[in-house]
Structure formats: C-alpha cells, structure tokens
Amino acid sequence: IADFTAIYDEEVELVNVSRPKSGQLENLADQLFASRRVLELRWQQDALDPGPAERELQTSLDNRDSVAALAREIAFVNEVLHELLGCKEIGVRVTTLNSPMCPRFHIDAVVCRMLLTVSGPGTEWIACNDVDRGVLADRSSDVTPIRDGGEVKQFSSGSMSLLKGGTWQRGFDGVVHRSPHDREQRLLLSFDPIFSD
Numbered sequence: 001i002a003d004f005t006a007i008y009d010e011e012v013e014l015v016n017v018s019r020p021k022s023g024q025l026e027n028l029a030d031q032l033f034a035s036r037r038v039l040e041l042r043w044q045q046d047a048l049d050p051g052p053a054e055r056e057l058q059t060s061l062d063n064r065d066s067v068a069a070l071a072r073e074i075a076f077v078n079e080v081l082h083e084l085l086g087c088k089e090i091g092v093r094v095t096t097l098n099s100p101m102c103p104r105f106h107i108d109a110v111v112c113r114m115l116l117t118v119s120g121p122g123t124e125w126i127a128c129n130d131v132d133r134g135v136l137a138d139r140s141s142d143v144t145p146i147r148d149g150g151e152v153k154q155f156s157s158g159s160m161s162l163l164k165g166g167t168w169q170r171g172f173d174g175v176v177h178r179s180p181h182d183r184e185q186r187l188l189l190s191f192d193p194i195f196s197d
Contacts, residue, residue, distance in 0.1 A: 004084050007112070007162055013128050014163045014175050021158040022118075024069035029119030029187040031063070032096050039187075041094040044194065047082035050075040053092065070094070077114055077160065077191050085112070087193035097179065097186045105136060105145050107174035110165035110192050115155065120186030122155035125163070125177035136176060145176065154180065 006012050032039065039060055045052035053074040057067045078090045097120075105126065115123050130150025135143050146152065155161045166174035180186075 001080055004080065004162055007084070007164065010169075010172075012164075013172070014125070014161060016155055016159050016161045018156060018159045022069060022073070024065060025073060025118045025187075028061075028063070028066040028070065029096075029185075031066070032187060033119075033185045037096065039094055039096045042092070044089055044091050045078070047078045047088055047090050047193075056092075057094070073116075073118075074189065074191075077116065077189070080160075081114060081191060081193050085193045085195075087195055089194040089196070091192035091194055093188075093190045093192075095188050095190075097188060098183070103179060103181065104142065105176050105178045107176055108163070108165040109167060109174075111167050111195065112165050112193060113163050114191040115161045115163065116159070116189040116191075117155065117157045118187040118189060119157060120184050120188075121180040121182040122157050122159065123161065123177050124152050124154045124180050125175055126150060126152055128172075128175075131176050 001017070003017055004015050007015050041056055041060060043052055043056045050071055053071045054067060057070055061067050074092055081087055081090060117123065126146055127150070130147050132145045132147050135141060136145035144152065163175040163177065164172060168174060
C-alpha cells in the first residue's frame with residue numbers, strides 16, 4: 001500500500017497495485033451477474049466511518065456475508081485514501097455494468113479517483129505521452145486518441161488503480177481512460193476523495 005505514495009511524483013500519472021482476489025466478492029459478482037441484477041449505488045461518507053457503506057449496501061443486497069465483505073473492502077480503500085491524501089470524506093460508487101459506462105476516452109474532472117474492478121474486465125487507459133490531444137479534444141470523434149506507436153493499456157481485475165484527475169495539478173491534464181468495450185459484465189467500485197477546503 002505504501003506504493004500509492006508514488007502518486008505525488010510529478011512524473012507519475014497513476015499507481016496500480018495488484019492484490020489477491022476475494023472469493024467472497026467474486027461470488028457476489030457472480031450472483032449479481034447471473035441474476036442480471038443492476039446495482040447503481042452512490043453515496044458520500046466520512047472516510048473512517050464504515051457505517052454508511054453497510055447501510056447503503058443493505059438496501060440493495062440480501063446476503064449478509066456479501067454486504068460485510070463489500071463493506072470491508074470499501075472501508076479499506078477509504079482508509080488508504082484518507083491516510084494518503086488527508087481527505088475526510090469519500091464519494092463512493094458501486095455499480096454493475098454490462099455495457100461501457102464511459103465508452104469514449106476521457107479525463108475525469110476530479111483531483112483523483114480510485115478504481116477497483118471487482119470482477120470483469122478492467123478500465124482501459126492511455127499513457128500521457130501516447131495521447132493524441134487533438135483527437136481527444138474532438139468530442140464528435142470516436143477515434144482512439146493515440147499517437148503512432150502508442151498502446152491502449154488495461155488494468156487487471158481486482159487491482160486498485162489510483163488515477164490523477166484533471167484538477168490534480170497545473171501542467172498535468174489527468175489520466176485518459178475509458179470503460180472497456182468488452183461485453184462482459186463488470187462489478188466496479190470507484191472512490192472520489194472529497195476535500196472540504
């Protein structure tokens with residue numbers, strides 16, 4: 001987890017940390033996918049208070065073990081972001097997807113965002129030096145904004161990926177990324193640190 005401190009390096013645009021997958025969370029994802037259950041939960045909570053996550057999840061999930069496992073994962077990520085960034089609140093999103101949520105490459109208008117694909121294909125991204133900014137700026141184009149010789153990369157399922165956003169700092173526009181175009185279902189968690197000042 002100490003690897004996330006690299007996000008403060010000016011030359012680093014994101015930090016991706018691989019982790020062992022959770023059997024309980026994989027089972028939850030499988031159950032949601034099999035039932036075609038759609039989750040779209042969003043809330044804001046104190047970074048160090050696990051209570052709101054449990055309450056929000058209980059409104060949509062019946063299995064107590066699944067709620068507890070997912071709430072523990074959310075509490076863990078919130079604690080990481082609090083320790084790393086000093087944020088007191090976190091915006092949390094839990095969603096199931098069977099089509100791209102953000103099909104076009106884009107930059108998030110946030111300071112930073114943590115993404116964790118619990119199951120299914122991970123988010124795609126393009127390294128800063130590989131981005132064709134002219135193509136990216138053309139909102140009417142569906143062309144991949146990549147320079148010759150560049151490549152589209154993809155986070156692995158289960159990894160924690162902290163991306164600098166468009167408001168991180170001057171001189172850096174944010175990580176260019178999109179939802180994968182695979183038709184596989186996904187269970188995605190995203191976390192936005194909230195800074196009161």
